[in-house]
Amino acid sequence: MDPAKWCDPAGGDPEFPSFDSPPASGITAWFTMRLTAIAEGTDNDFDPALDAAIHAYESRDDARVATWNDAFNNRERPALND
Secondary structure (H helix, E strand, C coil), X not given: CCHHHHHCCCCCCCCCXXXXXXXXXXXXXXXXXXXXXXXXXXXXXXXXXXXXXXXXXXXXXXXXXXXXXXXXXXCCCCCCCC
């Protein structure tokens, strides 16, 4: 369903799945990746499988950690005064 229609009273409500015995943080990963797909306009390509969402979430976080570490590990540090 087109997320823009959610604001229209006749547009309907979003449908959200329920999961049997999801792993810790699995629901957070699923909703995070679902909302990311909506924001990026790739909602039609979103894989609703919980395992796929968790993998995408963890991959995205790994890339963010690497970017963060590169930014701080490669910067010039001021000399310490003795």
